[in-house]
Amino acid sequence: MVVRFVDRVAELSVLQGFAERGAGVPIYLYGPEGCGKTRLLRELVSRLEGARDYLVVYVDALEERDPGRAVRGSEELRRLLLDAVRGAAGGPLGVLLAYAVTRVVSSLERRLVEGRHVVVIVDDVARPLGLERLEAYVKSLLRLVEYDLAELYPASVLVVASTSEGLSLERLRRHPTWVSLRLLWGLPRSAFHELATGLGAPDTGVAEEAWRLTGGNPRALIQIATVYMWDIDAWLRGLDASLAAPLVAEARARGLLHALQRVVADPDSIVAEADPALQQVARLLLKNNLIVYKAVATLTGETIPADPGLGIGSYYAWQLPAYRELLRRRLGEAGG
Incomplete structure (x- = not known):
């Protein structure tokens, strides 16, 4: 395609x-x-x-x-x-x-x-x-x-x-x-919906759910449309198995579950205080490309505004809101 x-x-x-x-x-x-x-x-x-x-x-x-x-x-x-x-x-x-x-x-x-x-x-x-x-x-x-x-x-x-x-x-x-x-950030909502329509989104509700979980990421949208045929739950299960579950297991083994829970709640907690556990979690998440430092101007000279709903802080953001969602579920199961 x-x-x-x-x-x-x-x-x-x-x-x-x-x-x-x-x-x-x-x-x-x-x-x-x-x-x-x-x-x-x-x-x-x-x-x-x-x-x-x-x-x-x-x-x-x-x-x-x-x-x-x-x-x-x-x-x-x-x-x-x-x-x-x-x-x-x-x-x-x-x-x-x-x-x-x-x-x-x-x-x-x-x-x-x-x-x-x-x-x-x-x-x-x-x-x-x-x-x-x-x-x-x-x-x-x-x-x-x-x-x-x-x-x-x-x-x-x-x-x-x-x-x-x-x-x-x-x-x-x-x-x-x-x-x-x-x-460079994801697509704005209107352009994301335009791309979703072009990829055959079954309805605006599915496209909006994809927006909520991807934050406008076009590759994630293309994957949902072409690999998972708009089955967002199946896409989430794939991310959980490949990323969320192994990361929570590693955090548990290293005694970092509580620190990970704090970052899931607020990505800016990484810079809020000099906590060694938070810094270890930050490096773990950065290494696995789950969060990104975003306090830098875009190509157009703008800054990406904080949006707690999408997991975007003033300094750090989740690369996909879905990562935060899946980690939150896993931490709840683990008693994080």
């Missing part, structure tokens, strides 16, 4: 503006898993890659072997990048391309770059590269913007890296001059 691109008009406009005038540092775009980062970035590439005054490359760092999925963009740059990793060993294709892209772009001939808008996107970068390597990698992207490409006289330079890996924020928030941190 081909799912059409819905909403994101403002975010796409901001990225197109950056592509035209450039950004002085790399943009690090993050947000909940499935919120639409990849779809947004691929849409940007599809609109720019055919323009003669643009030199565009997109790398999917999570792709293991398919060149067609791992790299897109201007044909000349795509060809050079694939040639650079052909026959190389040492990891999945996406990781090899992620490391090669800075080397290939910085070594381009001036005649290919001068006067053109250069856009470099590395998608889903944190997990395949690893947290230990992330800071050095982002520094290499900054060097690409500030020095390597500047010497080739481009019209502008935009470099974007993306991730849903929450622990990576701890590393990069220490370097505010290296990178611009930007947040």
